Amino acid sequence: MDIKRVLTTVLGFPLIVVIIAFGNSTIVDIFFAIVAVIAIKEYFGAFEKGRRAKPIKWIGYLVAISIAVLRFFHLQSTLVDVDVDMINMMFCLVIFAVFVVFFHVLNSSMRTNVVDAAVTIFGILYIPVLIMFLPIIYSMEHGKILIWYAVICGWATDIFAYLAGKTLNTKKHKFSVISPNKSIEGCISGAIGAVVVSLIYTIVCNTYFYTNISYIYIILISLVLSIIGQVGDFAASSIKRYNEIKDYSNLIPGHGGMLDRIDSILFIAPVAYVLLMNIM
Numbered sequence: 001m002d003i004k005r006v007l008t009t010v011l012g013f014p015l016i017v018v019i020i021a022f023g024n025s026t027i028v029d030i031f032f033a034i035v036a037v038i039a040i041k042e043y044f045g046a047f048e049k050g051r052r053a054k055p056i057k058w059i060g061y062l063v064a065i066s067i068a069v070l071r072f073f074h075l076q077s078t079l080v081d082v083d084v085d086m087i088n089m090m091f092c093l094v095i096f097a098v099f100v101v102f103f104h105v106l107n108s109s110m111r112t113n114v115v116d117a118a119v120t121i122f123g124i125l126y127i128p129v130l131i132m133f134l135p136i137i138y139s140m141e142h143g144k145i146l147i148w149y150a151v152i153c154g155w156a157t158d159i160f161a162y163l164a165g166k167t168l169n170t171k172k173h174k175f176s177v178i179s180p181n182k183s184i185e186g187c188i189s190g191a192i193g194a195v196v197v198s199l200i201y202t203i204v205c206n207t208y209f210y211t212n213i214s215y216i217y218i219i220l221i222s223l224v225l226s227i228i229g230q231v232g233d234f235a236a237s238s239i240k241r242y243n244e245i246k247d248y249s250n251l252i253p254g255h256g257g258m259l260d261r262i263d264s265i266l267f268i269a270p271v272a273y274v275l276l277m278n279i280m
Contacts, residue, residue: 020138020147026072029135033068036128037061039259042248043123043239050243053119056104056112060120063097064128071135086136090129097124126266127259133269142280145205149218150272152201153194153225154265158233160193161186179237187230194226195219211280221275225268232267236260 019031040060047053070089101117137147164186175182202218205211236259240248247256255261 016151020144020151025135025139028138029068029071032131032135033065033128035258035262036064036067036131038251039131039248039257039262040064040123040127042251042257042259043127044119046239046243046245046248047119049245052115052243054112054116055120055123056101056116057120059097059100059104060123060128063093063124066093067128067132068135071132090132094121094124094129097121130266130269131262133273134265137269137273137276140277142211145209145211146272146276146279148201149198149221149276150225150265150268152197153222153272154229154262154268156194156197157190157226157229157264159190161190161230163193164189176234178234178241182234182237190230191223191226194229195222198222213279217279221272221279224275225272228271229264229268232264235267236263 019027023031041057044055044057044060047055067090070093071086098121101120105112105114105117134147134150137143137150140146161182165181165183168183168185168189174180175184175187198218199215199222202211202213202215206213236248240246248259249257251257252261
């Protein structure tokens with residue numbers, strides 16, 4: 001399993017690099033829309049496997065695709081605050097989804113109940129809305145550089161926490177019953193790793209891309225994003241534990257499903273957007 005995990009990371013990371021470094025806003029939007037649809041499918045599947053709810057899946061898929069479509073047409077506009085306006089439009093779409101979901105509840109004669117509706121709406125907010133803050137960061141000035149802070153803080157935290165769990169005696173210092181394999185040492189190591197990798201990335205950017213990013217600010221941002229990402233990891237674990245499943249799927253060898261891979265980045269994305277807006 002460890003070999004599969006390493007191979008998947010080695011093969012998958014260059015794909016992300018190519019899409020972000022050489023793509024454009026349309027390609028990035030399409031990529032994250034596909035990721036959102038796969039992830040929300042896994043999320044809905046978790047509740048179905050656990051027989052905890054019967055989500056209204058087609059609404060989740062429709063919203064995930066609609067957000068990407070809205071961004072494509074919205075980026076063609078000449079509005080000054082495109083990103084802010086896009087965020088407003090996303091939440092208007094969520095409100096519309098709430099109306100549609102409860103109309104479905106009424107129309108189903110309670111075969112679909114309020115729990116099904118709540119799980120559906122939460123899934124929409126949790127996955128397609130949160131993840132689309134990454135394309136929003138990408139479309140900002142210097143977005144191709146800034147988006148990597150969100151990715152680095154999420155993945156570096158996971159990697160260093162995993163390595164700490166494999167090399168340190170962490171059995172006596174469990175962090176939470178939600179995720180028994182995670183330890184206090186792992187959480188601390190993950191945060192330190194995220195700060196170190198972010199600083200190295202900042203040095204490279206300031207040296208070779210002539211940016212002027214404050215190292216002190218990056219230390220603070222990276223620490224905050226790492227902690228937020230770990231909360232996102234525990235949030236995804238709590239859903240799996242509630243539904244009594246180990247992984248959301250077996251899509252990515254060694255990692256589980258798409259949602260297992262992006263759970264921390266989902267929480268990081270909107271916070272990163274706020275913290276990175278005026279960094280340069």
